[in-house]
Amino acid sequence: MNTPAPTNDDTDQTLIVVSGMSGAGKSVALKTFEDLGFYCVDNLPAELLPDFVRGVARDDGMPEKLAVGIDIRSRSDLANLPQWLSAVGALGLDPRLVFFDTHDEVLLKRYADTRRRHPLSHLGLSLADAISLERQVLKPLRTLADVVIDTSTLNVHQLRRQVITEFGLNSDAKLSLLFESFAYRRGVPADADFVFDARGLANPHWNAELRPLSGRDAAVREFLEAQSEAGEYVAQVASFLDTWLPRMQSDTRSYVTVAFGCTGGRHRSVYLAERLAAHARERGWAEVAVHHRELD
Template identity: 35%
Template sequence: MAFVIVTGVSGAGKTRAVNALEDIGFYCVDNMPPALIPKFAELCVNTQGKIKNIAIVTDVRGGALFNSLFDGLEELKKQGCEYKIMFIDADNSVIIRRFKETRRKHPLSEAGMSIEEALEQERELLRPARERADYIIDTTNLSPAQLKQRITVLFMGDKRTGLIVNCMSFGFKYGIPPEGDLIFDVRCFPNPFYIESLKRLTGLDEPVRDYVFASEKTRGFVAKLFDMIDYLLPLYAEEGKSQLVVGIGCTGGKHRSVAIAEALYKHLLEKDIRAAVNHRDIQKP
């Protein structure tokens, strides 16, 4: 039975994450007090397999009850129930904009308190959960469809246990992905953007791929990148890491980074490693 604890910052996208989990067959419960999690897990086990995959959302909406999260999870472990923590996050500026658009009140806000102050207080309360999270998904630059894809790959892909590698292309002009574990800068390689016939294409198009990999420097870098990832993955897996995000960045996130992230993704699949690819900024202007 897959048991997922979903938590994270208010306004970061937990509701969309839970909707994605429901779409792939999870039984989801929102805003459950942590102390009730072990009892709920026990009830689910007693359904004799009728409920196989469970996702529970617990966060600061529970007020002081949230402080007992790790006591509840420790009890869950004593019951022999393995769980994963998925933490949903986003930049403060994006969260503030979302609150203003929806005109909703932050769950920790009090009279005279700004959203910024409420977020600061919330992040401090959530810090231990973020540090222990198995999966951290930052939704700052993710569309709802991209978020759903990330979650689907995490929980609907190959059922083998072990590490999953997310190969993410991005543009440095839009910021480094906060969830990135390893970041590689490929701006030093020939840029298709300055070739008129390639400028409006992306790294998913064959002419751009051919141009990127025509450079001996690019091919040398990619060979060394493959060697490094191949060496590191068993070490991360031995440490117990569940997800590794490898960020490949160029200037705009459309050409070089996309082509190289795709190459890394295909390399990992050829080695029978669980992998996903996400081009964060490919649709940006």
């Protein structure tokens, strides 16, 4: 039995296709959409886009907002993306393609800073050549895009704010929060409004089983939560934020960055950023995002 396709007559569904250059901020954008209530899927093979929408439509209570990441990692022929977008349109959605771009010299610096591999590095290309080839392959998508966002001069939080502003999302929110983790050895984030030092807490790095993990992992959380000092730290920072964030909102601030630092930026700071972000959501803050500088 075929499932009826959703139509614009009875839904207000949104589909945003996130594409662009590797290192230009697509992951941050998708995370932002997720924080704003979108059902998000990253690295979807492009030819599966119509099937994905049909599959979600078969679920009870299809999400009203969808965001899908499609980029150079896709094994599909991206030149066929227009026909797949048309197929989605026939299902009743009006897809929007958003392309994130960045100057080549900025991409080179970002890869040098993060030491991450370019998706095309398996071809044996230099980083500069991989970026050049990616730009060539994605040129038709950039031309097709409904919106092109240049992130060359944007930090993480500025990019997040631009995504929110560009799409008119959650416009009633007066204050958005970013909880960020970092390593002190690479410097304090320049845009941080509050900085909390976690180096006084027990360091999971010295536990051989925990060393390869991060503060996102249950074993690291359990290790830290077994320390009374960690509980006191979380309670005191939560109390501080509960007192001062509402006052900053009333002062017409649009966003606040709360940063947690430790030696390597993998365990204690990551745990605290995640834990305090969860606390903020529990307190009713609508726009809460998390960024781990040394992991993301």
